[in-house]
Structure formats: C-alpha cells, structure tokens
Amino acid sequence: MLNNLIQYEDDNNMNNKKTMTSIIALSALIVTFAMPSAFASETPIESYYWQTNPETCYLETELDDIDFNGSRSTSNQADIISELEVTRSTYNTEMGTIDILGEDSGSCSDTRRIEVGAFDFGNWWTYGQESTASSGTTMLRSFIDFNTNWLVGFDKDSEACNRLDVDMEWIYNHELGHGIGLKHHSHVFGTADTLMGSSCSSQWDSFGADDHGAVDQHYP
C-alpha cells in the first residue's frame, strides 16, 4: 500500500513536472515569437526638413517620356529637355554616386520612383506641381509635372520667375527637391539659404548651403 502510494506520488510528481515543463516550453515559445513583433520599433521620422524617409531607390525619372499634350502644346520639347538636363546634372553632382536618370535602377520597385512630365493644369493654376504619395513615413511615388499652359514660357534659360518668362530649370530644381523628400524649408527655419523656399525666387537657381547639408545627410 505504502509502496503503491509512493509510486503514485512519484508518478504524480513526474506528471506535474512534465506538465510544467510543457507549459513553460509553450510559454517560452509564445514569448519568443510574439514579443519581438509586438515591441518592434517604428522607423523614426526624420528631424530635418524631409517630408518622408527618402531612399535612393526612388531616384528615377523619365525624361524621355514627357507628354506635352496640353491645350497649348509646344514644339520646343528639345529645349525643355535640355533645361531639365541642367537640373538633373545639378542633382547628380550633389548626390554623389546616385544618378537621377531614366534608366531602370536595378533593384528599385517599379512603384518607387520619380516621374517627370507635363499636364494640363488649367490657365489659372501652377507653373508645375509635385505630387508625393506616402504611406506613413515612406515615400511611394512622386510625380513632377509642368503645366502645359505655361510651357510657352519655358523654352529658354530666362533666369527669372516672372509670368510667361519662367525659368523651367528653377521650377524643376525646386520640385525635384520635393521629389527626393524635401519639404518647404521655411516650414522649419524661416529665411535660409535654400532652393526649397515656398515662393519662386532667384534662390531656386541652385542648391543653397542648407540643401547641401540635407542632401549630404540623406544621400551620403
């Protein structure tokens, strides 16, 4: 009887130990797999004047595919593209090994790119606009479009920002800044040396000191 009881107790202890071991093992599994995903940190939002987290993969433009089918279609496409090439060259100089061009950039997702073109935005609208689609802090796609209604004033290097005499390179300098992730600079600093001021001015002619710093920080 005593032997039986001892045997029962031993069996019982053994069962308890097995149960506990199983439960602990199960808990360990749950903790191992569940906790890290729950506490994974989010991508930090950039503190400079970037509107989104840029990645080099986004840098792709389609200069060859510009569609000039606005209500005032123009035949000076070659002049316009040569103006855009000046901007492209400026950005390529600033961005080290990154080349902003129309060729496929290898591993980049097709949706993560900058496209440049023209669109009929109407007679009483912008010279051009940039549209960035973002999910959270991640930029998905950027369109830079020039208003075909104003392209009649974009056919020469006018070095000006007057009505019907706007320098297309200036507009492109500024809008491409948005395309690579820059906000309007004045939202953060007020007056500064930048082509990302909110109003067209001679500062849009070239990179300012703050732009150099920002680009160096994010596209080393």
Added chain:
Amino acid sequence: MQKNTKTLSISAIIAIVAIASVSLTTVDFSSQQTELETQETIVQTISGSMPAYTLEELASGTKYAIIGTVKQITPIAVESERMQQTIFSDVVVKVKEDLNGLYDQKEISVRIQGGTIDNLQTISEPSAEFEVGEKVLFFVADKEPDSMWGDNYYVAGGYLGKYKLDDNGNAHRDKINDSIGEQDLVSKIKKFRGN
C-alpha cells in the same frame, strides 16, 4: 509533498496564464498593427509653384467673382493616366453676389484639389480650402474641359484666389496670412473689373 506540488502547480499555472495573457495581448496588438498597416492611409501631398497672381489679374481676368456661403463639400476621386488617382472636392456655394453681375444661378459648384475618400487622402498646398458655413469671396476660372479640372469651374489662382469673410468686415487669405477690409476688397475688384 502533495501540498507543495499543488502549490507549485497552482503558482506555475498562474504565472503561465499571466505570461500567456501578456503574450496574447501583444500578439493581438501585433495583428491589429498589421491590419492597420494594410489599411494605412495613403497620403498624396501636392506642392506647386503658383504664379504670383495679383488682385488686378484675378479681378480682371477671371469669369466670376463670387460672394457667398459654403453649403456643401463633396470629395470625389479622379483618375488620370498621368497622375493616377487624386482626390478633389466639389464645393457648392450659395451665391449672394457675383461682383461682375454675370452669374445668375443661386448656387455655384467649384472643384478644388484635396480631400479624403476611404484610405486615400490628397493634401494640396496650392489649393484654396473651404469649410461648410464659411462666408467667402473667390475668383472663378472658366471651365477648361481638357484640363485636370474637367468640365468644372475651379478657383482661379488657388489659395491666392479665395478670401474668407469674417463678421468684422474683413477678408483673409489664410495660407499667405494677409487681410484686407471686405468693402475695400470689393471696391478694388469692381474697379479692376471696370464696374
């Protein structure tokens, strides 16, 4: 011995339940987060280089200069080959007066860039913004069916072409933070329009 085992078992079960609860809560949190990520709002931010339209240009060159009260704002998704999907909003304004005396309907609908439908939000920097119930004065560009506005009127000059009228007789343009007396503004517009 049995008591010890029992106590140990109960303690172990309580501990396991506690750990499992925390873990399951976090698992649930993770899956909710994943769900949120899949339904996360896509924000389309539009910035633009707006010509520095003067009051004279807007007053003399646009079709209508409307004073009225915003009655309704309806977001609408517009597809285009170039821009993909963009949210615009149709703003219906109860018309009090067209300063040019040409518009003879009780209401006018103008399209603006920006708005939200489901998980797509368009925020347009160059666009004028409206609120239901707001008293406004704005310049209306004629319809340009081939443009992005389609067969709709739109606010000429975006944020430069729309004033909010307050109860103290002042007119404001929020995005450029300027202000002018309403009567002064109306007089200037009528003068530029040759009325």
